[in-house]
Amino acid sequence: MAPRSTPTARRVRIGVELRRLRERAGMTTVEAARALGTTQAQISNIEANRFGVSADRVRTLAHIYDCTDQPLIDAVADMAADRTRGWWEEYRDTMPSPLLDLAEMEHHAKALRVCQVINIPGLLQTPEHARALFREAVPPLRPHEIEHRVSHRIKRQAVLFRDVPVPYTAIIHEAALRMQFGGRDVTLAQLHHLIEVSEEPHITLRVIPFDGTSFPTAGHGLDYAHGPVTALDTAQLDTSHGTELVDAAAKLETYRMILDRMQKATLTPTASKDLIHRIAKTF
Incomplete structure (x- = not known):
């Protein structure tokens, strides 16, 4: 063999x-x-x-x-x-493998929970917002590389809109909502997109406000994919050197605790949506 x-x-x-x-x-x-x-x-x-x-x-x-x-x-x-080749394999020669592994993780997840402090979660970004972020990548990406990244990111979002969408909970700090990546028009469109997708029954948006009384962690972004059994859960961390997948049981338990504590620091979904509306009106 x-x-x-x-x-x-x-x-x-x-x-x-x-x-x-x-x-x-x-x-x-x-x-x-x-x-x-x-x-x-x-x-x-x-x-x-x-x-x-x-x-x-x-x-x-x-x-x-x-x-x-x-x-x-x-x-x-x-x-x-399961020997199926996923759509992400078409990017095998043009993008880093960790980004393909992230798409595969999301595709097979039974549920997803993410938290972001500075950025809007990738599965909720508009193409223009994603493009603005990739233009600031370090080291710099060439124009065609940026378009590959944008295309890949948008295709990842299909897990939220397929016939049986994955349940998705996004914890977003207010700071991420106020960052003007791409300028006023791009930011405003991104906020309106968040409001729109939050109407989907399987998508839950919860915001940690600036005036909150607690904030469990100020680290990198975290994506947590629930597997068919807890032992097969996976966490994906955003780091300065790229993405990192974690599957050790003790670490997964820690990340579940972090997400639980962060969620306790959030507004309710309704109050979160109201805050996004108010922020959008300031632009």
Whole structure:
């Protein structure tokens, strides 16, 4: 079997989860290989996602590791069975892989929660707002690279408007609403767009006001994707060096707590929408 050339983060996650199951069982790769009737190298290659793995093999390994968490087994097996190439693969040669992994994460999420302090969440940006942001990228992007980024960002938004849209909660600080990226007209159009999409029943916008009494964190933006089971959740962090995907259980628990605390600092959805209206009137 030929090695995978560029496995996506979702495919890599299968190997990560199988390694975690083996380690919880207290088995070495040698012991796992012996039980499966294969080589240690094969187990290592599966866990490193150098080779693909079938849904049946996932279930066999879970049995060897005495895993009784059937929802988790089913979810990982479903991931292994899904060989569909997503729309984001058309950008494989023109954009950084982490941005493609983000689109894949959003596409498969059962629910999404995000928080942003300075920027409007990507799934809620207008093309003009996104373009203004990409023009300020460091290092600078060339014009065609900017258009690739804008196109990719807008296509990501399809998860909010497909036949079965993903439930989406966005926590936005008032500062992000007042930043005039692209100038007055672009900002005003962006605010009106937020008001419009907030009418969708599956989209919840909550604003942290400047006059709030608490603010749990002032760090980078955070996107949290809920998987079919909690163990398969993923967090994506915006950092100065790019995006970072996190799947360690302890860290995920921390990010859920951060989101919960941030949500407690927000206005209600109705009050948030009223604040956006008032800010729009100042432009």
